[in-house]
Amino acid sequence: MRLRITFEKSGALRYTGHLDLHSLWERTVRRARLPLAYTQGFHPGPKIQLASALPLGFIGRAEIVDLWINEPGDALERNFKERLQPSAPPGLLISSVEVVDEHSPALQTQMVSAEYLVTLLDPAERPGLENGISALLATVALPRERRGKTYDLRPLIESLCLLPEGESGCLQLKMCLAAREGATGRPEEVLDTLGIPFETTRIERTGLILK
Amino acid sequence: MAAGQSAVSVIIPTMLSPEQIESRLERMLLKVQKPGRYVGGELNVVVKDWDEISTKVALVFPDIYDIGISNLGLQILYDLVNQRPDALAERAYAPWVDMEALMRSGDIPLYSLESKHPLAAFDILGFSLPYETLYTNALNLLDLSGIPLRSAERSATDPLIIAGGHACFNPEPMYAFIDAFVIGEGEEVIGEIIDTVKNVKGQTLKVNDVGHSTFDRELLLRELAQIPGVYVPRFYDVSYHEDGTLASIIPNVPEAPKTIIKRMVAKLPPPTTRFLVPNIDVVHNRVSVEVMRGCTRGCRFCQAGMITRPVRERSVEEIVQAAEAAVDATGAEELALLSLSSSDYTDILDLVTRIGEKFGDKHLTVSLPSLRIDTVSVALMEKLKDRRSGGFTLAPEAATERMRRIINKFITDEQLLETARAIYARGWTNIKLYFMIGHPSETLEDVQAIADLCKRVLVEGRKALGGKAKVHAGVSTFIPKPHTPFQWVAVDTVEQIRAKQELLMHELRGPAFKLSWTPPEDTLLEAWLARGDRRMAEVVYAAWKNGTKFDAWQDQRQFEAWNAAFASQELDPAFYTHRPRQSDEIFPWDHISDAVRKKTLYADYSRSLEGEIRQDCREECYACGILPTFAATRREFPGIYWKCPEVKSPAGGKQTAAGGG
Numbered sequence A: 001m002r003l004r005i006t007f008e009k010s011g012a013l014r015y016t017g018h019l020d021l022h023s024l025w026e027r028t029v030r031r032a033r034l035p036l037a038y039t040q041g042f043h044p045g046p047k048i049q050l051a052s053a054l055p056l057g058f059i060g061r062a063e064i065v066d067l068w069i070n071e072p073g074d075a076l077e078r079n080f081k082e083r084l085q086p087s088a089p090p091g092l093l094i095s096s097v098e099v100v101d102e103h104s105p106a107l108q109t110q111m112v113s114a115e116y117l118v119t120l121l122d123p124a125e126r127p128g129l130e131n132g133i134s135a136l137l138a139t140v141a142l143p144r145e146r147r148g149k150t151y152d153l154r155p156l157i158e159s160l161c162l163l164p165e166g167e168s169g170c171l172q173l174k175m176c177l178a179a180r181e182g183a184t185g186r187p188e189e190v191l192d193t194l195g196i197p198f199e200t201t202r203i204e205r206t207g208l209i210l211k
Numbered sequence B: 001m002a003a004g005q006s007a008v009s010v011i012i013p014t015m016l017s018p019e020q021i022e023s024r025l026e027r028m029l030l031k032v033q034k035p036g037r038y039v040g041g042e043l044n045v046v047v048k049d050w051d052e053i054s055t056k057v058a059l060v061f062p063d064i065y066d067i068g069i070s071n072l073g074l075q076i077l078y079d080l081v082n083q084r085p086d087a088l089a090e091r092a093y094a095p096w097v098d099m100e101a102l103m104r105s106g107d108i109p110l111y112s113l114e115s116k117h118p119l120a121a122f123d124i125l126g127f128s129l130p131y132e133t134l135y136t137n138a139l140n141l142l143d144l145s146g147i148p149l150r151s152a153e154r155s156a157t158d159p160l161i162i163a164g165g166h167a168c169f170n171p172e173p174m175y176a177f178i179d180a181f182v183i184g185e186g187e188e189v190i191g192e193i194i195d196t197v198k199n200v201k202g203q204t205l206k207v208n209d210v211g212h213s214t215f216d217r218e219l220l221l222r223e224l225a226q227i228p229g230v231y232v233p234r235f236y237d238v239s240y241h242e243d244g245t246l247a248s249i250i251p252n253v254p255e256a257p258k259t260i261i262k263r264m265v266a267k268l269p270p271p272t273t274r275f276l277v278p279n280i281d282v283v284h285n286r287v288s289v290e291v292m293r294g295c296t297r298g299c300r301f302c303q304a305g306m307i308t309r310p311v312r313e314r315s316v317e318e319i320v321q322a323a324e325a326a327v328d329a330t331g332a333e334e335l336a337l338l339s340l341s342s343s344d345y346t347d348i349l350d351l352v353t354r355i356g357e358k359f360g361d362k363h364l365t366v367s368l369p370s371l372r373i374d375t376v377s378v379a380l381m382e383k384l385k386d387r388r389s390g391g392f393t394l395a396p397e398a399a400t401e402r403m404r405r406i407i408n409k410f411i412t413d414e415q416l417l418e419t420a421r422a423i424y425a426r427g428w429t430n431i432k433l434y435f436m437i438g439h440p441s442e443t444l445e446d447v448q449a450i451a452d453l454c455k456r457v458l459v460e461g462r463k464a465l466g467g468k469a470k471v472h473a474g475v476s477t478f479i480p481k482p483h484t485p486f487q488w489v490a491v492d493t494v495e496q497i498r499a500k501q502e503l504l505m506h507e508l509r510g511p512a513f514k515l516s517w518t519p520p521e522d523t524l525l526e527a528w529l530a531r532g533d534r535r536m537a538e539v540v541y542a543a544w545k546n547g548t549k550f551d552a553w554q555d556q557r558q559f560e561a562w563n564a565a566f567a568s569q570e571l572d573p574a575f576y577t578h579r580p581r582q583s584d585e586i587f588p589w590d591h592i593s594d595a596v597r598k599k600t601l602y603a604d605y606s607r608s609l610e611g612e613i614r615q616d617c618r619e620e621c622y623a624c625g626i627l628p629t630f631a632a633t634r635r636e637f638p639g640i641y642w643k644c645p646e647v648k649s650p651a652g653g654k655q656t657a658a659g660g661g
């Protein structure tokens, strides 16, 4: 059976990368004594699919993973969330577990877009930033280069705005970026166009939007 | 400053709070490789309430996280200290060079991974020193913590700096920097040290005029010196002969014993099972259960085999239960059953059978190191075989009969070839053979024999598997270590080592062979540190000043900086490495006792020169010195798990078992 888990990844786990997160899930399921399903073949691997790689340093508020387990014999054993949470490492908080259709398409192919909340750790001028955002949104194209390839960032930005002042006194940006296969907007790139060094920010991915 | 002026002229830096450290870190971590090394937060981590705990211990492994996290000794101490309600243990590792540079420029001191407190805020810093090439890192970490490097310069506000681990069986090259060394096994003594620190601080704690708490450091050290197995180097005076060898090592206070006898736990305590599980990929992501401690084989080059005596085993039941508990607590993919010589464990077949049954279908790799070279080992591994593991490791160490007699590791070529046949026949494609070059009196013919033997093993592989068969020769270079029968001998010179390595490179070419070796510079560095005296401490200091660190890393180690350090101290490295020692030479570590007598070692060295083999001492006790030293303990623990003969004589009497036969 295929479980779809929505979870938060924060704290020290901000600095755990995509591949390592894969192993973290594998071990969590094993500690919970759920019968994880393995792929066949010479190098059997656990059947685990993460919806979208979360860049190192980002906090994930609503990440999604699918994992396959062999049907537990006893229906009473299906309290998955209660079993998995105590086995999860600090910083991995499970919000929900649902059983989904075994044969529905792979999570990665279902991804449409992702929402981000960016907190600026350094003080910044609100009006200047507002102008920057308006100017950016007014452009028709934002040609950029990343890893030697040029691409247009503008169509990948679905929305971008500055949030009203919160309690912390830090400025916060909200953005929604495309996250389709082969067309993924990266918040660091947006910050860079706004002249904000990304190491002076805290980035949270607050939602993944599936088809 | 004018005389008589009373203002405090030293600037006492205010310590950063954990919150300040964390906020500085957040801006820094994405600029370094693998930031997950620096944040802690692992499964099974213990974070206690800082303000509720009286004695705070930082356990420091002076290499990077990726290596230190799987160190069993540190995990054991972490577990033990944290079991005490009045103490806490947190951890720190060496930041990699990229992180260190940012920490220094961003004014972040070395901090603990658990609570992010600066290390200077702890009561005790316990350094793990399993090997010598960590020494400069240890200095670097003290510096990064803002703690004075030299024991003599530490004030009443600084933490107590202790160290333990195998390298500390010759503590002298680090004597100036460590307040107290733990000699031998730490499980019991760590508790006694914590008690002592707690007592002395309880009695002498004062707040000085700048608001820092102080305690009587001298009193603490004198108390520590009275704990068996604790060595406080400042309480000993060392003098030298004209030729640079030692004349004497004498205690200078009544509290310091003449000889520091190692600590040894009579019965191995219950194994640690709540291992920390890293959130990032590390060198060994595994849980380990120690099957037994000590070794009775008596290979003459092996320091571990000498200093960990006597052999003490755990029961199969205890090991299996611990393995299960550890796998359950961690979800680990790999289980290591640790010992110096797995095949010698009394119930090895039973153990392996039970482990195989228990974990056979759990996607778990079980490793069983140091197997004897015989077909039984192949059968054992077969029970544990995992589809993922492609190689089988054997350690013949030498390839001619003459060499095997000299090092006291005797097998025949036919035994090795038969074992190789069995390994290839059961489907392993790669055999890794460990050899050592540079054994005493080795010639190029002995080295040629290594190549020849590898070729003969490959022939067996080809017969069974054709072109798929492979041989990996891992050839290290022998380093004479303190407390071994070879502590008197010289290390090969760089030229000799090169000639031997070139021969092997020339002989073992082609796709079926893989050859790995140790660069001669690494060997020399470790060799001079291993048998260094107190003057070496100044060399270590100068080398660190010259920028050396990560000496265990081939791409980081700076050999020239070490040479310059020797030159600055007007010392000749060859004095420590290439000089054969006189039979009656006083060694810098003679006041440190692992309970195996120096004269037993010398007798064994003499035997080696005659090419005489010494049996495994389970067959016949040869009175190495363990029993008279630990006779009282033996009487209390006559059980079957301690493999020396029973001691029958009453306390104080002449011990009878030593005669043996």
Ligand code: SF4
Binding pocket: B296, B309, B310, B311, B617, B618, B620, B621, B622, B623, B624, B625, B626, B627, B643, B644, B645
């Ligand atoms: S006392 Fe005897 S049996 Fe025990 S380790 Fe020494 S030689 Fe071996």
